[in-house]
Ligand code: SF4
């Protein structure tokens with residue numbers, strides 16, 4: 001972009017490189033000659049946005065369309081925001097510097113609840129009204145998608161169209177629809193109506209919501225005939241045919257994930273009951289080793305990166321992983337390209353594979369048992385036995401490692417104090433395991449990282465209440481008191497942050513007024529310690545008449561109409577409920593490969609059944 | 619093994635990219651060329667790369683020099699130049715490639731064009747450079763006031779649309795003077811200074 005207009009602003013910001021574009025492989029088209037100008041907006045910093053694989057994929061995908069130009073924009077850090085406001089300049093796109101208010105549509109990706117204020121702030125900084133109803137047909141459409149759009153309601157007042165599910169095909173269809181509507185000159189109202197009739201799109205203004213006296217939802221109904229009562233998510237059925245950005249923009253700045261990220265699988269065969277990703281991305285699908293290998297090779301050639309990381313929710317469940325790793329190692333070692341695998345499962349076979357990979361580059365080992373006792377691991381359906389954990393740790397130590405990280409959660413449903421003490425005991429056993437043999441080196445470090453359970457929509461725990469944050473803080477202290485070894489490094493999350501997450505995760509559209517109010521008061525970057533303020537948020541809720549406990553700390557009734565029930569993810573509410581009951585009975589459910597539990601997601605695969613476990617017709 | 623000296627520009631929006639970030643981008647550029655780059659030994663092999671004189675954020679240059687190494691079997695200089703150019707991002711143009719048996723000698727001085735936005739005319743502006751020019755230089759451990767006037771040599775002033783342009787030579791190496799000290803000295807007499815490094819002297 002031509003930065004002359006912004007040169008005097010950029011001199012006064014900490015990291016000007018965030019705001020100038022010009023990265024190698026950026027896409028250049030002439031905005032004046034294309035039919036449709038889109039801007040993909042990431043509601044967090046440039047460094048975080050540039051690390052997001054989903055955004056890279058979708059921007060690349062849209063730019064493949066003739067006559068469509070998709071640029072990029074990221075949330076400006078407050079120093080840049082102040083400069084823009086002082087100089088009365090709107091937020092702009094990085095490729096051409098065009099103000100966001102001049103685009104046909106802005107596409108926001110919602111990666112976490114705590115970015116909602118940034119979404120609204122970016123709309124505001126573009127010089128646009130925050131509320132969808134206040135934006136005319138001449139103004140850009142505001143479109144949003146990503147993991148948080150599975151409960152889009154907190155942003156219902158601000159977003160014109162939500163994209164539900166995987167975007168590669170859906171967004172191209174939507175772009176086509178907007179292009180047609182633009183050509184025909186139809187009204188915004190008509191465009192929204194047509195969009196609501198495309199599969200996978202939700203137009204919040206076309207639904208009527210009523211409430212019971214106790215504040216729960218009474219009804220959620222389309223306002224117009226033809227608008228679907230249930231919005232079904234979209235998925236890609238053939239992962240080998242899906243677009244992959246081999247040539248995506250190369251950041252200059254030191255971004256979070258600065259390497260080639262290769263998607264291996266989508267969905268997960270396991271059904272951990274707290275895990276939203278495990279449900280919303282069902283069914284499990286994967287790419288072939290040949291396809292991944294070819295993509296990886298091309299990506300290295302186009303970028304010059306010296307590291308490839310394989311991304312997957314649970315990579316050890318990819319049956320062809322050994323084959324893939326061999327294919328990759330056949331050329332990466334020679335080219336001095338490192339390979340990294342996510343390491344969240346405990347399994348001795350996987351550890352051997354890791355060793356092979358790590359001969360190129362050694363990095364930390366992480367395991368996620370999530371709970372400290374077998375009973376609680378059964379409740380959450382984390383099918384790992386303590387012996388598995390210990391065997392894998394032993395193997396890792398024998399292989400020369402002396403540090404590992406364990407992830408746990410506090411506040412899980414049915415949790416008792418003994419489960420928390422169990423975390424300390426497990427960590428201690430691992431430390432003892434290290435010292436049971438004579439080993440070289442400086443001793444062991446076991447990091448115990450504990451987050452707070454946040455009940456999420458579309459999980460078997462969606463009805464649950466989050467522990468009160470004082471209770472969570474008590475549990476954090478309890479664990480602290482039971483950790484005695486100095487070899488154990490204990491880290492925990494701020495319970496107040498988790499509480500705000502829970503409010504928005506389980507929220508409904510009445511939260512919109514608190515969000516708008518917060519943004520007007522200058523609230524932003526809630527995911528950043530330096531800007532998060534629990535006290536501020538409590539006052540925003542109080543001033544707008546919202547009781548955060550109603551959302552975060554109330555058990556929802558099993559027959560209650562939930563704010564996100566109108567979205568169809570494939571997995572049925574009946575299945576989630578049966579999983580809830582099994583959790584209460586402390587019984588586990590096998591993974592999709594062992595046995596299909598008929599969750600309903602197979603209906604998304606067009607009768608073929610799931611690849612993890614093809615369902616036989618009966 | 620050969621040393622390769624590549625001369626390139628860092629202009630336009632690349633002035634917003636720090637030296638550290640440029641180093642990383644340059645490494646990746648080298649890897650994309652497929653040229654027979656020599657890697658460092660050790661656990662985390664990477665191309666051995668050096669720059670003649672780092673350039674600060676907000677400054678541009680038409681004469682940056684990078685030094686890296688080739689394995690013995692390498693293409694002619696012209697081909698290397700073309701392959702580097704084919705991979706260069708916006709704002710970076712390769713102008714020269716030279717092979718050498720020896721390392722790059724230390725850089726002694728650099729010539730700059732400094733373009734100031736100022737209300738002063740050339741005479742009044744020039745007068746500011748006539749006497750002592752004290753600035754506060756910060757090092758890691760202390761602050762000291764130094765007179766930078768003797769370090770600014772071969773000055774010539776010219777009028778520009780929005781102020782004055784100064785062409786001058788500043789020392790590199792131990793005596794290195796960052797042009798930003800001149801802006802610091804001038805304080806509110808200028809509203810902006812653009813830096814273009816024109817030539818490196820070895
Ligand atoms: S293994 Fe469990 S926690 Fe991990 S993605 Fe799958 S369901 Fe979620």
Ligand code: SF4
Pocket residue numbers: 282283284592593595596597598599600601602609610612613615
């Ligand atoms: S339908 Fe069966 S195999 Fe498919 S995702 Fe659901 S439980 Fe797994």
